[in-house]
Amino acid sequence: MLSVCPYFxxxxxxxxxxxxxxxxxxxxxxxxxxxxxxxxxRRIVEKVAxxxxxxxxxxxxxxxxxxxxxxFSLSFSGTALDQFEAYAPDVLASFQRLVAxxxxxxxxDTYHHSLAFFYSIPEFERQVAMHAARIYELFNYQxxxxxxxxxxxxxxxxxxxxxxxxxxIMAEGWEPILGWxxxxxxxxxxxxxxxxxxxxxxxxxxxxxxxxxxxxxESWPLSTETYTDWINRHHSDGNTINLFMDYETFGEHQWxxxxxxxxxxxxxxxxxxxxxxxxxxxxxxxxxxxSVGEINVPSVLTWADTDRxxxxxxxxxxxxxxxxxxxSMEKNVLATDDSILIENWRKLQTSDHFYYMCxxxxxxxxxxxxxxPYQSPYDAxxxxxxxxxxxxxxVQSHLARAATTVxxxxxxxxxxxxxxxxxxxxxxxAKRWLQALRKKIVRP
Amino acid sequence: xxxxxxxxxxxxLLWVEAIVAGSxxxxxxxxxIMKALTFxxxxxxxTTGGLGxxxxxxxxxxxAIDVEVIxxxxxxxxxxxxxxxxxxxxxxPPELETFALPGPYQHSSALLHFLNSDGTLAVxxxxxxxxxxxxxxxxxxxxxxxxxxxxxxHDWTSYLAGIAAKRVSGKPLVLHVHATGFxxxxxxTVDPSIxxxxxxxxxxADCIITVSELTKTTxxxxxxxxAQKVAxxxxxxxxxxxxxxxxxxxxxxxxxxKIILYHGRITIQKGVDYFVLAARKVIDHNPNVVFVISGKxxxxxxxxQQVGALGLSQHVLFAGALWYEDRDRMYQSVDLVVMPSxxxxxxxxxLEAMRHGTPALISKQSGVAEVTTHxxxxxxxxxxxxxxxxxxxxxYPVLQQQLRTEGKLELLRHTWHVAALKxxxxxxxxxxxxxxxxx
Numbered sequence: 001m002l003s004v005c006p007y008f009x010x011x012x013x014x015x016x017x018x019x020x021x022x023x024x025x026x027x028x029x030x031x032x033x034x035x036x037x038x039x040x041x042r043r044i045v046e047k048v049a050x051x052x053x054x055x056x057x058x059x060x061x062x063x064x065x066x067x068x069x070x071x072f073s074l075s076f077s078g079t080a081l082d083q084f085e086a087y088a089p090d091v092l093a094s095f096q097r098l099v100a101x102x103x104x105x106x107x108x109d110t111y112h113h114s115l116a117f118f119y120s121i122p123e124f125e126r127q128v129a130m131h132a133a134r135i136y137e138l139f140n141y142q143x144x145x146x147x148x149x150x151x152x153x154x155x156x157x158x159x160x161x162x163x164x165x166x167x168x169i170m171a172e173g174w175e176p177i178l179g180w181x182x183x184x185x186x187x188x189x190x191x192x193x194x195x196x197x198x199x200x201x202x203x204x205x206x207x208x209x210x211x212x213x214x215x216x217x218e219s220w221p222l223s224t225e226t227y228t229d230w231i232n233r234h235h236s237d238g239n240t241i242n243l244f245m246d247y248e249t250f251g252e253h254q255w256x257x258x259x260x261x262x263x264x265x266x267x268x269x270x271x272x273x274x275x276x277x278x279x280x281x282x283x284x285x286x287x288x289x290x291s292v293g294e295i296n297v298p299s300v301l302t303w304a305d306t307d308r309x310x311x312x313x314x315x316x317x318x319x320x321x322x323x324x325x326x327x328s329m330e331k332n333v334l335a336t337d338d339s340i341l342i343e344n345w346r347k348l349q350t351s352d353h354f355y356y357m358c359x360x361x362x363x364x365x366x367x368x369x370x371x372x373p374y375q376s377p378y379d380a381x382x383x384x385x386x387x388x389x390x391x392x393x394x395v396q397s398h399l400a401r402a403a404t405t406v407x408x409x410x411x412x413x414x415x416x417x418x419x420x421x422x423x424x425x426x427x428x429x430a431k432r433w434l435q436a437l438r439k440k441i442v443r444p
Numbered sequence: 445x446x447x448x449x450x451x452x453x454x455x456x457l458l459w460v461e462a463i464v465a466g467s468x469x470x471x472x473x474x475x476x477i478m479k480a481l482t483f484x485x486x487x488x489x490x491t492t493g494g495l496g497x498x499x500x501x502x503x504x505x506x507x508a509i510d511v512e513v514i515x516x517x518x519x520x521x522x523x524x525x526x527x528x529x530x531x532x533x534x535x536x537p538p539e540l541e542t543f544a545l546p547g548p549y550q551h552s553s554a555l556l557h558f559l560n561s562d563g564t565l566a567v568x569x570x571x572x573x574x575x576x577x578x579x580x581x582x583x584x585x586x587x588x589x590x591x592x593x594x595x596x597x598h599d600w601t602s603y604l605a606g607i608a609a610k611r612v613s614g615k616p617l618v619l620h621v622h623a624t625g626f627x628x629x630x631x632x633t634v635d636p637s638i639x640x641x642x643x644x645x646x647x648x649a650d651c652i653i654t655v656s657e658l659t660k661t662t663x664x665x666x667x668x669x670x671a672q673k674v675a676x677x678x679x680x681x682x683x684x685x686x687x688x689x690x691x692x693x694x695x696x697x698x699x700x701x702k703i704i705l706y707h708g709r710i711t712i713q714k715g716v717d718y719f720v721l722a723a724r725k726v727i728d729h730n731p732n733v734v735f736v737i738s739g740k741x742x743x744x745x746x747x748x749q750q751v752g753a754l755g756l757s758q759h760v761l762f763a764g765a766l767w768y769e770d771r772d773r774m775y776q777s778v779d780l781v782v783m784p785s786x787x788x789x790x791x792x793x794x795l796e797a798m799r800h801g802t803p804a805l806i807s808k809q810s811g812v813a814e815v816t817t818h819x820x821x822x823x824x825x826x827x828x829x830x831x832x833x834x835x836x837x838x839x840y841p842v843l844q845q846q847l848r849t850e851g852k853l854e855l856l857r858h859t860w861h862v863a864a865l866k867x868x869x870x871x872x873x874x875x876x877x878x879x880x881x882x883x
Binding site for chain 2: 018020021022316317318321359375376377378381382385386389
């Protein structure tokens with residue numbers, strides 16, 4: 001028995017326009033570029049929708065229809081969902097149709113695709129709650145398996161997930177962590193009781209995500225038969241092949257002319273020819289297989305670059321300065337209680353901003369350059385810091401204003417908001433708790 | 445026998461190094477040391493721009509990798525020591541001192557005035573273009589008397605000498621393009637005499653070395669040169685840790701002022717006027733900044749007027765041409781060096797600044813932009829963005845810090861040694877080609 005667990009990550013950041021020093025104090029819009037460059041968020045979303053989301057969703061819908069055994073998992077950043085809603089509502093609708101089949105699972109995530117867990121756990125928790133609410137609102141769905149930004153993972157994150165009712169979490173299947181062991185089994189995070197971890201098979205995932213269209217690659221062009229054969233070799237040494245990749249692999253990172261769509265068109269059929277093969281969602285995978293051992297990850301593991309750590313986001317001085325400046329604002333921003341200021345701050349937490357400032361121009365440099373809308377890491381840093389400086393200024397003046405005019409109505413409003421938030425959160429927790437309880441009763 | 449082995453061993457080492465340097469050109473296993481007859485217009489310490497400095501850097505490293513360089517200069521002058529043997533063509537009678545020998549970056553009709561050794565004006569004045577013809581005439585004689593394998597001529601003032609040497613010796617000619625007439629014109633009308641010389645020379649050359657892809661594009665598109673004939677060898681720079689000097693402009697520093705430097709000739713090609721426009725925008729935003737313009741040139745009066753007209757006299761300082769210790773001291777004393785060139789085939793200034801630990805902001809219209817990551821880049825005409833980046837550098841100290849530390853590391857990839865290996869590979873390829881054609 002061997003199953004494949006395909007999981008595709010859907011994300012679009014709000015890219016900061018080329019915001020200049022002169023704009024500080026004069027322009028409160030950081031993300032509204034309208035140029036012909038890749039800083040124009042609407043333009044990018046429309047482009048990727050055309051190249052990737054629309055054709056691939058149509059294909060996935062067809063596959064779900066043709067193969068009752070076919071299933072997969074998705075994760076969405078809230079920033080992507082917001083932009084679909086604004087710029088490409090039909091894309092959002094097509095995702096909703098996929099999820100409505102009941103064979104497509106959605107994973108939990110941070111709303112703003114941030115690295116908040118490593119800088120502020122309270123902020124991380126707020127973003128996870130926001131994400132859950134948004135997913136529930138759009139898809140009527142409650143995720144049970146967690147994935148963190150850039151597949152970042154650490155022992156304490158797994159513990160957090162277990163404590164908050166998740167049954168599984170995803171991570172990179174990296175040899176230094178695994179040692180001699182295979183990523184093709186389900187494991188248990190060290191120090192945890194019930195939660196399980198699914199490890200990405202990065203070789204087979206990257207065959208599709210990175211190497212598929214590379215004509216220099218010895219396996220180019222890759223046929224579904226060959227690929228299925230590679231997977232089938234694991235019948236003797238694994239339960240699950242976890243294929244984790246960016247959704248944008250289809251049509252955007254690998255253009256249509258590489259044959260990536262044709263590959264997926266044919267893959268389920270080829271793969272299912274073997275009677276012992278099946279597709280599973282993340283939850284099904286976790287529930288189907290027992291844990292075979294413990295995974296210990298004391299320092300951050302991600303799915304990026306050859307280092308598999310956070311250095312692509314926080315490796316150099318400008319990145320560290322920018323991310324620290326962002327999180328150091330937390331107390332003040334939240335104190336304003338101004339939803340616009342807080343939302344702007346959260347949009348600036350999206351990890352992509354820091355990724356664009358990366359200067360590791362060695363082996364991974366070209367990958368960074370390909371994924372950056374800025375002409376240089378320094379351009380990215382300057383635009384970001386200028387926008388952040390403006391936000392700091394707005395927060396300061398807001399607080400100064402508030403300090404001089406603390407009126408009775410505003411106090412009442414604030415107290416009321418707190419109560420309302422408390423009620424909302426406890427309702428959500430109670431709901432999940434009830435659900436877990438029901439599951440336990442149904443399957444003792 | 446022993447020396448033979450040593451030589452072969454050195455060849456192998458060179459070959460390995462050339463591969464490491466990214467050169468795909470194969471080196472031949474010649475037994476002799478290659479001799480290059482080189483023509484250039486000036487040489488340190490008496491130099492008027494980057495050309496002399498580049499020649500010195502290249503020649504010093506070429507002589508270290510088994511190339512014997514015979515370096516021909518048009519007139520008698522002091523010479524900074526390097527491994528080359530120098531010959532002075534004496535196009536000006538040696539008993540006359542030049543008042544000012546125009547540099548290669550001037551109009552072809554620029555006049556040369558000569559002084560007697562007692563300082564009185566001699567009745568001997570010629571146009572620059574005539575002097576280049578004189579240089580060519582003398583080159584014929586030198587080429588007849590010298591023994592060499594290849595000819596290497598730097599920039600248009602030496603092209604005619606290179607051609608003359610080729611005609612008399614039959615040896616292959618390599619031209620080295622540090623700048624073209626188009627760069628000099630800075631988008632204006634190109635000097636037709638310079639263009640004509642370039643056209644003839646590019647046709648006659650066996651191979652052309654340009655200092656950047658940018659310059660290669662220029663000569664391919666504007667002079668109609670076959671791209672196959674062109675090899676790009678980016679300039680190098682000195683990379684050793686420089687001597688620290690006592691800083692200058694401390695008065696302003698003490699007042700908490702930030703200092704921005706322009707260093708280079710004050711000509712249309714260099715975009716100093718855009719620098720001044722950006723200065724105005726910076727001052728509007730942050731009056732605590734001082735701009736230093738170091739250099740001389742034909743646009744000096746115009747720039748001074750512009751500074752006055754924009755009301756910047758309090759904020760802009762003209763430091764005159766700074767060389768050597770004075771220049772280094774200036775590099776070390778400022779917060780940012782700006783190279784706003786309209787057209788810059790290469791541009792050594794940012795690399796020099798990086799060596800001294802000062803970050804640089806350079807125009808995207810420069811060859812050096814092709815090989816540097818840890819500098820700020822801007823389109824020369826985008827004055828707003830130039831001002832934005834100047835202000836950002838002053839505003840975010842960590843930006844300066846990272847440009848400084850990463851920049852120093854990056855410099856290590858741009859040594860003259862790397863450039864010399866590539867030039868050597870070009871020599872070898874040209875000689876192979878000529879031999880093949882002969883047999």
